[in-house]
Amino acid sequence: MQKSSLNTNQPLTDSEQRAIDEKWMTLAMQLAHEAELKGEVPVGAVLVQDDVLIASGFNLSILNHDPTAHAEMECIRQAGQVLENYRMLDTTLYVTLEPCAMCAGAMVHSRIKRVVYGADDLKTGAAGSVINLLQHPTFNHQLEVTSGVLAVECASQLSAFFKRRRAEKKAAKQASIMQTK
Numbered sequence: 269m270q271k272s273s274l275n276t277n278q279p280l281t282d283s284e285q286r287a288i289d290e291k292w293m294t295l296a297m298q299l300a301h302e303a304e305l306k307g308e309v310p311v312g313a314v315l316v317q318d319d320v321l322i323a324s325g326f327n328l329s330i331l332n333h334d335p336t337a338h339a340e341m342e343c344i345r346q347a348g349q350v351l352e353n354y355r356m357l358d359t360t361l362y363v364t365l366e367p368c369a370m371c372a373g374a375m376v377h378s379r380i381k382r383v384v385y386g387a388d389d390l391k392t393g394a395a396g397s398v399i400n401l402l403q404h405p406t407f408n409h410q411l412e413v414t415s416g417v418l419a420v421e422c423a424s425q426l427s428a429f430f431k432r433r434r435a436e437k438k439a440a441k442q443a444s445i446m447q448t449k
């Protein structure tokens with residue numbers, strides 16, 4: 269049997285936990301890239317239990333005409349089917365961008381134990397940036413929250429996408445002006 273600190277009752281050291289968090293966040297970033305290839309805002313999410321992948325998802329709102337098709341919602345829906353349970357006890361959800369209020373609400377309902385996210389979302393973040401629904405004291409479930417894992421990488425993936433999209437829109441606008449001349 270493979271020797272692993274996960275198989276013992278010893279708590280992980282901070283650096284061991286960090287390495288695990290970065291490994292899964294890297295996978296979430298790959299899923300975000302898949303979203304981007306489909307023309308979606310690049311956000312990706314994975315759900316993990318005992319260091320094993322349970323489910324994954326990425327943004328599909330534009331393609332599916334569905335404002336609820338955020339990466340976390342796609343991931344949670346898939347996890348429900350895999351676990352055949354609407355409770356996701358002892359799981360960790362990794363997502364490249366701070367969850368919004370809708371996704372944070374779904375995480376509370378699903379009893380996910382811990383959320384790890386990359387970049388802060390200063391406009392709609394519901395894990396502390398705008399509001400903290402994941403640790404609301406009067407809700408019946410509070411999650412552990414770890415922020416800032418591969419934050420620079422996750423944020424630059426998003427900002428590069430928006431920069432490119434602005435440039436494409438500008439180019440398209442100029443092309444249409446040229447056509448009308």
Ligand SMILES: [Zn+2]
Nearest residue numbers: 338367368371
């Ligand atoms: Zn969301």
